[in-house]
Amino acid sequence: MQGAEIFIESLLAEGVDTIFGHPGGAILPINDALYSGRIRHILTRHEQGAVHMAEGYARATGRPGVVLVTSGPGGTNVVTGLADAFMDSTPIVVFTGQVPTGVIGNDAFQEADIVGITRSCTKHNYLVRDVKDLARTIKEAFYIAASGRPGPVLVDIPKDVANASTDFSYPDSVDIRGYRPTTLGHAGQIRRAAEMLAAAERPVIYAGGGVIHSEAAAELHELGEFAATPVTNTLMGLGGFPGRHDLWLGMLGMHGTYTANMAMDQADLVIAVGARFDDRVTGNLEEFCVGAEFIHIDIDPSSIGKNIPVTLPIVGDVKMCLQRLLKELRAMEGKDWYAAHASWLTQIAEWQRDFPLLYEQDPDGELMPQYVCEQIYEVTAGEAIITTEVGQHQMWAAQFYHFMKPRHFITSGGLGTMGYGFPAAIGAQIAYPDRTVIDIAGDGSFQMNVQELATAVQYDLPVIVAILNNHSLGMVRQWQQFFYEGRYADTSLEVSPDYVKLAEAYGAVGLRATKPDEVRPALEEAIRLRRPVVLDFVVKMTENVFPMIPTGGSIKDMLLA
Amino acid sequence: MPRQQNGEVQRHTFAVLVENQFGVLGRITGLFSARGFNIESLSVAETEDPSVSRITLVTAGDDMILEQVNKQLNRLIDVIKVTDLSEEPHVDREMVLIKVNTEDFRRAEVFRIGEIFRAKIVDVTAKTYVLEVTGDEGKIGAVIDLLKPLGIKEIVRTGKIAIGRGQGAM
Ligand SMILES: Cc1ncc(C[n+]2csc(CCOP(=O)(O)OP(=O)(O)O)c2C)c(N)n1
Numbered sequence: 224m225q226g227a228e229i230f231i232e233s234l235l236a237e238g239v240d241t242i243f244g245h246p247g248g249a250i251l252p253i254n255d256a257l258y259s260g261r262i263r264h265i266l267t268r269h270e271q272g273a274v275h276m277a278e279g280y281a282r283a284t285g286r287p288g289v290v291l292v293t294s295g296p297g298g299t300n301v302v303t304g305l306a307d308a309f310m311d312s313t314p315i316v317v318f319t320g321q322v323p324t325g326v327i328g329n330d331a332f333q334e335a336d337i338v339g340i341t342r343s344c345t346k347h348n349y350l351v352r353d354v355k356d357l358a359r360t361i362k363e364a365f366y367i368a369a370s371g372r373p374g375p376v377l378v379d380i381p382k383d384v385a386n387a388s389t390d391f392s393y394p395d396s397v398d399i400r401g402y403r404p405t406t407l408g409h410a411g412q413i414r415r416a417a418e419m420l421a422a423a424e425r426p427v428i429y430a431g432g433g434v435i436h437s438e439a440a441a442e443l444h445e446l447g448e449f450a451a452t453p454v455t456n457t458l459m460g461l462g463g464f465p466g467r468h469d470l471w472l473g474m475l476g477m478h479g480t481y482t483a484n485m486a487m488d489q490a491d492l493v494i495a496v497g498a499r500f501d502d503r504v505t506g507n508l509e510e511f512c513v514g515a516e517f518i519h520i521d522i523d524p525s526s527i528g529k530n531i532p533v534t535l536p537i538v539g540d541v542k543m544c545l546q547r548l549l550k551e552l553r554a555m556e557g558k559d560w561y562a563a564h565a566s567w568l569t570q571i572a573e574w575q576r577d578f579p580l581l582y583e584q585d586p587d588g589e590l591m592p593q594y595v596c597e598q599i600y601e602v603t604a605g606e607a608i609i610t611t612e613v614g615q616h617q618m619w620a621a622q623f624y625h626f627m628k629p630r631h632f633i634t635s636g637g638l639g640t641m642g643y644g645f646p647a648a649i650g651a652q653i654a655y656p657d658r659t660v661i662d663i664a665g666d667g668s669f670q671m672n673v674q675e676l677a678t679a680v681q682y683d684l685p686v687i688v689a690i691l692n693n694h695s696l697g698m699v700r701q702w703q704q705f706f707y708e709g710r711y712a713d714t715s716l717e718v719s720p721d722y723v724k725l726a727e728a729y730g731a732v733g734l735r736a737t738k739p740d741e742v743r744p745a746l747e748e749a750i751r752l753r754r755p756v757v758l759d760f761v762v763k764m765t766e767n768v769f770p771m772i773p774t775g776g777s778i779k780d781m782l783l784a
Numbered sequence: 785m786p787r788q789q790n791g792e793v794q795r796h797t798f799a800v801l802v803e804n805q806f807g808v809l810g811r812i813t814g815l816f817s818a819r820g821f822n823i824e825s826l827s828v829a830e831t832e833d834p835s836v837s838r839i840t841l842v843t844a845g846d847d848m849i850l851e852q853v854n855k856q857l858n859r860l861i862d863v864i865k866v867t868d869l870s871e872e873p874h875v876d877r878e879m880v881l882i883k884v885n886t887e888d889f890r891r892a893e894v895f896r897i898g899e900i901f902r903a904k905i906v907d908v909t910a911k912t913y914v915l916e917v918t919g920d921e922g923k924i925g926a927v928i929d930l931l932k933p934l935g936i937k938e939i940v941r942t943g944k945i946a947i948g949r950g951q952g953a954m
Pocket residue numbers: 612613614615616617639640641642664665666667668669691693695696697698699
């Protein structure tokens with residue numbers, strides 16, 4: 224069987240139904256084999272779009288997203304997406320074409336050392352030098368991408384390898400001696416965790432994206448309620464615990480709620496679950512959770528003890544560890560958790576009451592971006608899949624759309640990649656054609672992958688882009704206001720396209736709202752149409768995101784308005 | 785960016801078994817440069833199993849960094865096993881070839897120092913000797929210090945190799 228056919232058979236064996244890609248000379252044998260239509264190929268307008276679509280697909284479904292691009296510039300154009308997926312532990316497998324093995328290293332046309340270039344932004348990568356290795360390599364690539372701490376894997380396939388033939392048999396198991404993720408969690412450590420939690424007076428669960436990746440939302444919910452322990456989520460963890468719940472503190476960190484950050488500051492025990500103590504969460508490490516001991520549950524040992532010394536490390540799959548922790552807690556007799564935490568929960572309720580997230584929408588005034596986010600929540604009854612770009616709008620989406628379930632919020636957390644949200648929304652929409660998928664976007668970010676409008680139109684995807692159009696690079700402008708004495712260097716988007724006309728030019732629908740009472744009708748119309756829609760919400764330019772803890776600051780430095 | 789060093793800086797010797805494959809060394813050195821860990825010395829060669837190479841790596845950092853070095857190495861798919869040899873009794877050796885100036889009646893002195901350190905003279909010219917010395921860090925350091933005033937023209941070291949003591953194997 225030819226390499227290109229082996230590629231298709233292997234992907235079918237992995238259950239792949241969709242590939243996102245863009246063709247070119249070195250990968251043509253595989254595109255040609257795909258012409259049979261056995262796997263759907265989505266032609267994106269830029270390779271970066273393809274990777275973010277694959278990420279959106281993966282984050283919405285939990286299954287690896289697949290990308291196929293050509294050598295050289297095709298490869299270099301996927302680097303941002305790989306780095307993004309690496310930071311956010313998103314399982315994707317990216318296949319790149321490569322020049323024929325005989326000319327590798329000769330500066331051949333469209334040659335780039337993509338394996339070398341992507342070594343530091345993939346979980347693993349391969350150059351397939353012999354067609355005999357192709358099936359096994361693909362098997363390993365999918366296994367590595369999806370298991371343990373998930374991540375991106377790149378497989379570079381030289382053109383002659385795709386053309387060469389060999390016998391095909393797809394391996395049914397993988398054995399990589401250097402890769403055996405620990406999933407179970409150490410029983411003794413889990414028992415100690417239960418004891419520490421039982422002894423704590425002011426515990427907080429700090430839950431990250433690992434809860435989503437390991438499908439542990441139900442366990443987290445149960446743990447919070449069983450042990451009367453409040454929960455805060457990271458940006459990546461939103462939806463891992465119901466966004467409307469007495470025990471939910473809101474998001475923590477730089478733009479987290481007052482309650483979440485105060486609770487972390489005052490806690491005597493912090494249980495980190497599938498989170499990694501990112502600097503956007505911790506701020507100044509010296510002043511972070513000064514009174515707390517830490518339990519850290521994570522599948523990646525290198526995440527534990529990286530930024531913060533931990534009292535009790537537990538390496539394992541979050542879901543399995545939480546199940547076993549719950550079992551230990553249930554076996555403890557005679558503890559009334561709610562009574563034990565009564566004063567702590569009262570304190571938290573007071574913070575919630577006194578310091579909610581605030582903004583004001585004057586019915587006749589300028590449109591407020593937060594209001595738009597709340598309306599999106601209302602109109603979709605919290606059921607939509609929301610993706611975002613990066614900036615202020617991202618934070619408002621996180622703050623004002625209440626995520627009740629996992630895999631409903633898809634955003635670029637670790638790398639903070641502008642241009643992520645729109646293609647990610649397309650990927651999610653392809654996975655779930657019947658759902659409402661909305662990219663809450665900034666006008667700056669949307670322009671970074673706007674070309675994918677053509678993809679959305681070509682494949683008839685009812686994806687919605689809601690631009691919170693402040694005519695500026697708002698988040699950077701906010702920093703300039705606070706930290707650079709209002710010197711607004713290079714952040715005004717004074718020349719911008721007419722987004723309604725732009726949408727129409729691509730064959731999509733464009734709608735605009737400039738007043739509060741236009742928001743809801745525009746949203747309802749967009750959802751009703753079941754077509755690609757760009758919504759241009761012209762919002763107040765100078766609005767800022769609060770609360771805000773400046774970089775490297777601590778709770779003492781939190782700005783509330 | 786090298787991270788903050790809070791604790792006391794120590795030097796540790798790691799033994800790392802890796803897949804004997806194209807690009808593995810690049811992954812390891814890339815990891816060190818990306819994370820700001822330093823490599824003081826590194827030596828690598830195939831083991832008795834041709835599919836496995838062994839790297840001996842000397843690095844320095846505080847406890848948290850050394851722990852990260854260990855964990856980040858383990859995180860690489862091509863890394864089969866990592867042992868921090870500094871945590872256990874071990875033997876380490878390094879070999880050095882030193883080209884020394886023997887002009888101006890220094891030949892006898894160089895020869896004498898060589899004898900004390902059980903060096904072999906592996907190349908001789910009218911003006912130079914090449915000495916081969918094997919030993920632990922202390923010995924190599926001492927011989928270099930003594931030869932320096934006589935005029936070292938060139939020096940090459942293998943980097944440290946190390947193995948755990950006792951019956952156990954990696
Ligand atoms: C690719 C990329 N380049 C630069 C940045 C730095 N950056 C962070 S937020 C931001 C502004 C985003 O503007 P916009 O998309 O309009 O969103 P807003 O903050 O106005 O809501 C910039 C430039 C980034 N995150 N990503």
